[in-house]
Amino acid sequence: MLTSWKTEDLVIRTVAKIAVGMADFGRLARMPKACAIKATAHHLARLIYAMLTQGQAYIEHGIDRFESEHRDKQLRQLRRKAAQFGLVLTEKAA
Secondary structure (H helix, E strand, O other): OOOHHHHHHHHHHHOOHHHHHHHHHHHHOOOHHHHEEEOOOHOOOOOOHHHHHHHHHOOOOOHHHHHHHHHHHHHHHHHHHHHHOOOOOOOOOO
């Protein structure tokens, strides 16, 4: 039998691989733990409600899509902040 810390570590690693889990980790970084858990439960409840009432299937878009959308969002916010200071951001050539 696995000890509790190993089980918890396994759950965290498994959840971290799906988009809902990554969103949960983002919430934990932004807000108190109790609020983040409640927000994640609300998100899951909305997904389950849609599946049950409208027959929608759950589509896991994967961690790559979540990370690319997160990066795009950060870039938009950074460009907007730079524009407030009269600066223009350009991407560095690879």
